[in-house]
Amino acid sequence: MEVFGSSGVRGVVGDLMTPAFVGRVARAAGAVWRDSHDGPGRPVAALARDTRRTGETFADAAAAGLTSVGLDVHRLGVVPTPGLQAYAESEGVPGLMVTASHNPPEYNGIKLIGGDGIELDRSELERVEAHVRAMRSDGAVGPGYAAWNETGRSRSVGDARRRYVESVVEAVDHGAIAAADLTVALDPGHGAGALTSPDLFRELGCEVVTVNATPDGHFPGRNPEPVPENLGDLGRLVRAADADVGIAHDGDADRAVFYDAAGRPVEGDATLAALAAADLAPGDATVSAVNVSQRLVEAARGADADLELTPIGSTHIITRIEELQAEGTRVPVAGEGNGGVLFPPYRLARDGAYTAARFCELLAGRGDIAGVADGPRTVREIVAPFDGYENVRLNVSHGGGTEREAMLDAIEAHAAAADADVTTIDGYRLDFGDSWVLARESGTEPLVRVYAEAPSRERAEELAHAMRDDILAATNEG
Structure with missing residues (x-):
C-alpha cells in the first residue's frame, strides 16, 4: 500500500500531512464506513487526537471529511489511542485518531479504528486507500458527497477519558x-x-x-x-x-x-517476555514482529507455547492474532519490544496504561514467572530471568529516490554475503545462533532501521555497525 504504512499514515506537517490530505483520508474512510453501515439511523464515527500542535486543525479537517459523506461525528477531544478504541468498541462505531504516535513534533498522522475497537485490517485499509488514490486534490473525483440535507453533524463527547x-x-x-x-x-x-x-x-x-x-x-x-x-x-x-x-x-x-527503582531503563523486550511468561500456558501462542528478541523466544519455549512472527507494525500483528484466534488458538499476550503490548482477551489493541497496570500486578505478586519468587517483587526481579542480552538500534536517514534504492540494495548484498540464516518477512534478518541483526526500511519515516541483539554489547555493536557501514558505503559510492 502507498498511503498506509505499518501503523497508519504519518508524515511531516506541510509536506504529506496537510488539512486537505487529512480531509481526503477522512472522506475515503467515511465512504467505506457509510457503505458498510446496515443499522438504523445515520452512520457514526468517533474522532480523537493527541496533543500535537496541529491536532486540532487536522481533527477539524477530518470532521469535515466525515460529515461531508453523511456521517455524524462524535468528537472526543484529546484522548489516548486506546481510549478512542475503548469508545469505539463500547459504542460499536468506527473511529479516526489524529496522531503521529512516537514521531517528532513536526509530524502528524492518522490511525483508523473499526467498530470493534481494533485497527482496520489490511483489506479494509486497501478499500480506503483506493478511494484516496482516486481523488484529485480538489475532491472532484472519488466517493460522492452527501446531499445538502444529508450531511452529518458533529457533537462533543466530554467523558471519553473518564x-x-x-x-x-x-x-x-x-x-x-x-x-x-x-x-x-x-x-x-x-x-x-x-x-x-x-x-x-x-x-x-x-x-x-x-x-x-x-x-x-x-x-x-x-x-x-x-x-x-x-x-x-x-x-x-x-x-x-x-x-x-x-x-x-x-x-x-x-x-x-x-x-527500575535505581532509575535505570528496562529493555522493552525483557518487559514483554516477563508479561508473556506470566500469561502463557502450554498450547497457547504469542505473536511478535521479525525483530523479536531471544527473550520472548525463551519465554514461549518455557511455557511450551508457540511463537509466530510477522512484519513489523501493529496491523500485521493484529491480523495474525485474529487468524490464530479463528483457528481456536489462545493468544493471551503479544506485541513488540518497543512497549507496544497487546492482551487480546482484554482488547485487541496496544494500550500503554493497561500494560503498565498489568506490570504493576506483577510487582504486587500476581502472575507466576519461572525463577521469580511469589509475593511482592522489584522490577529487576521480574525481568531477571530474561537478562543476558544486549540490544543496539541504529537509524540511517535517506533522501528517497536513488539513495533509498542504494541502501536497500546494500542490505540485500550484506545478507547474501553473510554466513547466517536469513529471514525476509520484513527487511533482512540475519541469525547467527545466539545473536542476530535486522535491517529494514521504516514504514513511517525516511529511515533504514538497524537492530542487533547478542549476549554481549560488543557483539551486538559489531553486527549493527557492520550492517550500517555497508549501507552508508553504498550511498557514498552513488
Whole structure:
C-alpha cells in the first residue's frame, strides 16, 4: 500500500500531512464506513487526537471529511489511542485518531479504528486507500458527497477519558495493586496520556509523581518516543522519589516502557517476555514482529507455547492474532519490544496504561514467572530471568529516490554475503545462533532501521555497525 504504512499514515506537517490530505483520508474512510453501515439511523464515527500542535486543525479537517459523506461525528477531544478504541468498541462505531504516535513534533498522522475497537485490517485499509488514490486534490473525483440535507453533524463527547480510565481500573486487580503500596514515577511525555494515566494510577492506589505531565504539542520536556536518550528526567525522578517503578508513554499512550527503582531503563523486550511468561500456558501462542528478541523466544519455549512472527507494525500483528484466534488458538499476550503490548482477551489493541497496570500486578505478586519468587517483587526481579542480552538500534536517514534504492540494495548484498540464516518477512534478518541483526526500511519515516541483539554489547555493536557501514558505503559510492 502507498498511503498506509505499518501503523497508519504519518508524515511531516506541510509536506504529506496537510488539512486537505487529512480531509481526503477522512472522506475515503467515511465512504467505506457509510457503505458498510446496515443499522438504523445515520452512520457514526468517533474522532480523537493527541496533543500535537496541529491536532486540532487536522481533527477539524477530518470532521469535515466525515460529515461531508453523511456521517455524524462524535468528537472526543484529546484522548489516548486506546481510549478512542475503548469508545469505539463500547459504542460499536468506527473511529479516526489524529496522531503521529512516537514521531517528532513536526509530524502528524492518522490511525483508523473499526467498530470493534481494533485497527482496520489490511483489506479494509486497501478499500480506503483506493478511494484516496482516486481523488484529485480538489475532491472532484472519488466517493460522492452527501446531499445538502444529508450531511452529518458533529457533537462533543466530554467523558471519553473518564470512561477509559474506569475501564482500565475495572480490568485489572486494583485491590492487589493498592495493597502493594507502590510509588509510581510517570512520564507521559506531554502526550495524551498526561490527561489519563496520572488519574488512573492514583485510582489504583499508587502514590504518583510525574514529570512532563502537562499536555503540550510542542513536547518541551522531551520528544515523544520513549527511549532512554529521551527519558533522563524519568530516571532522575525515580531516584529522587524513591519510586518502585518508572513508566513512560509515547505521544498517544498506546505504549509503555519501564524504569527500575535505581532509575535505570528496562529493555522493552525483557518487559514483554516477563508479561508473556506470566500469561502463557502450554498450547497457547504469542505473536511478535521479525525483530523479536531471544527473550520472548525463551519465554514461549518455557511455557511450551508457540511463537509466530510477522512484519513489523501493529496491523500485521493484529491480523495474525485474529487468524490464530479463528483457528481456536489462545493468544493471551503479544506485541513488540518497543512497549507496544497487546492482551487480546482484554482488547485487541496496544494500550500503554493497561500494560503498565498489568506490570504493576506483577510487582504486587500476581502472575507466576519461572525463577521469580511469589509475593511482592522489584522490577529487576521480574525481568531477571530474561537478562543476558544486549540490544543496539541504529537509524540511517535517506533522501528517497536513488539513495533509498542504494541502501536497500546494500542490505540485500550484506545478507547474501553473510554466513547466517536469513529471514525476509520484513527487511533482512540475519541469525547467527545466539545473536542476530535486522535491517529494514521504516514504514513511517525516511529511515533504514538497524537492530542487533547478542549476549554481549560488543557483539551486538559489531553486527549493527557492520550492517550500517555497508549501507552508508553504498550511498557514498552513488
